[in-house]
Amino acid sequence: MPSDLSTWLALGVVAAMTFGTRITGALLMARFDTSPRIERFLDSLSVAVIAALVASALAQAGGREVLSVALAILITAVTRSAIGAMVAGMAGAALWSYAMP
Numbered sequence: 001m002p003s004d005l006s007t008w009l010a011l012g013v014v015a016a017m018t019f020g021t022r023i024t025g026a027l028l029m030a031r032f033d034t035s036p037r038i039e040r041f042l043d044s045l046s047v048a049v050i051a052a053l054v055a056s057a058l059a060q061a062g063g064r065e066v067l068s069v070a071l072a073i074l075i076t077a078v079t080r081s082a083i084g085a086m087v088a089g090m091a092g093a094a095l096w097s098y099a100m101p
Contacts, residue, residue: 054069064092064097064100065093067092067093068089068093068096069089070092071085071088071089071091071092072086072089072092075087075089
């Protein structure tokens with residue numbers, strides 16, 4: 001079992017690396033002019049990453065996850081509310097788990 005010191009050291013290294021990559025990206029982007037095309041790419045990048053994560057999870061998932069994502073998509077399409085979509089998805093998963101133990 002790892003000691004407390006090695007755990008904290010590992011957390012510190014990971015935190016420093018995460019901070020380093022984030023600050024390096026910001027500093028590099030501040031030095032260059034970005035075209036509207038690059039701006040559109042960067043604006044849509046976070047959505048693309050989330051979509052890829054959801055698609056990957058769905059490829060390995062069961063009915064509960066598919067139902068949750070379907071509910072979230074439906075609520076998003078109807079209300080345009082991200083929070084409503086998250087609540088609907090979580091509620092769908094919770095109801096599935098409760099109804100089908």
